Amino acid sequence: MxxxxxxxxxxxxxxxxxxxxxxxxxxxxxxxxxxxxxxxxxxxxxxxxxxxxxxxxxxxxxxxxxxxxxxxxxxxxxxxxxxxxxxxxxxxxxxxxxxxxxxxxxxxxxxxLLRSFLFEPFKIPSGSMIPTLLVGDLILVNKFHYGIRLPVINTKLIANNDPKHGDVIVFRYPVDPRIDYIKRVVALPGDEVAYLNQRLSINGKPVELKALGDFYDEDSMRYAPRFREGLGTIEHDLLVQPNLPSLFRPLESFQRFRDQCRYSAEGVTCKVPAGHYFVMGDNRDNSQDSRFWGFVPDENIVGRAFFVWMNFGNLGRIGSFQ
Known part of the structure; x- marks a missing residue:
């Protein structure tokens, strides 16, 4: 032995x-x-x-x-x-x-048991969720908020809450399920979501956007215009570069439900299919998300991100977030 x-x-x-x-x-x-x-x-x-x-x-x-x-x-x-x-x-x-x-x-x-059914730690690997989440943030993911799932195979046993507009979720990347991604839920099943000329609309209604001034990104050492957006009952900050083009080209891997999206020089409009979600990063011009690779199936969802438990470079980051 x-x-x-x-x-x-x-x-x-x-x-x-x-x-x-x-x-x-x-x-x-x-x-x-x-x-x-x-x-x-x-x-x-x-x-x-x-x-x-x-x-x-x-x-x-x-x-x-x-x-x-x-x-x-x-x-x-x-x-x-x-x-x-x-x-x-x-x-x-x-x-x-x-x-x-x-x-x-x-x-x-x-x-x-703790990691499979209660809370899972996750490290923010990129700047796609700036300014909400910074590179190096160590966050906690609530594994039971959206239901109890079997570990490894991720099959849902007991349903709980459904994702809602504005939730920050961790999910298995649809293109390569071995990789975990983190984005914000923008549109739910049945919604028609449009991101045209850097403005978000859901079911034909523009999402409220309020200018907050510039945000300084310490990693890139650049300023970017900062806005506050309201998705459902959740308000959150985001970054947008107004002078960048809104043309998006879908990845070749975006095959399933590709016909539910229309691309133009102004941006993209999609009808979210049943059992799927449209997600985007808060750093809108530096995020590869549903605009490029499509929708997130419900079975790919890992959990709801809700708390920064450590950032070794900035202890002030510790705390809950929206």
Missing amino acids: SALTVALFGALAIYLGGWYAGYWIGNFSLLLFVMTVVTLAYWLAERFRFAPARAAAAQTLTSQDAQRRADLARMGIDKVDGDVEAARQQLLTQPWWLDWTAGLFPVILIVF
Whole structure:
């Protein structure tokens, strides 16, 4: 079993190393599920086989020592050298390969359950959600707000709230589901959404937009016009460069429901199909979103983002957001 354990740790190191080096895209949910199953198997083996076997061996050692002392006492020998307690404790000690597998099972199980059904951490990798979220923000995602889903396969078991206008959601990128994206929900199933001449309209009604002055982006060291937009009951800030063209070209990967969108020199207009959502980044001119690759299926939704729990470069970022 120790050789098998070494092989498993070696496979884990190769997987994590290749992931870190960029040779492949890792799936942390799947990895955590596999680690939970493997450590559970070790934990069960320890509880029902290895631990009882060690206890039985220690009991046999104690019984043999007691019998030897009794035999010597009958021969008149009262003083007997040797103490089996150290040997008994050594027999009861859990070997390293069980300590690092079965011993870790409760911790891994708790992390797996918390991450799968309650909250999942997520790091903002790009500036597509500036000014709401900055590069380096570490956020929490509510996994149960939109319903309880099975981990790994993401199948919904229990429905809860539906996404609404203005929600910030994390979802599996429809073009490559191995990658998680974060955007803001702009339009719901059945809505007709238009982004023409850098102005957003939903069902023919322009979304309210209020100028707030310039925003300074410390990463790019540039100023950008900042506006406040109202989506449903949620108000949020966004960035728009008024002098940039509004022409969008869909990606070749945008195939499903491509006929629901019309592209022109002014922008794009789409009818959101059932069970799908139209999402956009708050950094409107620096976001690859539904305007380019299409709609987000409901089954791709991971959860609702709601809290910045850490930004190591700016502790003032910690807190809830809209």
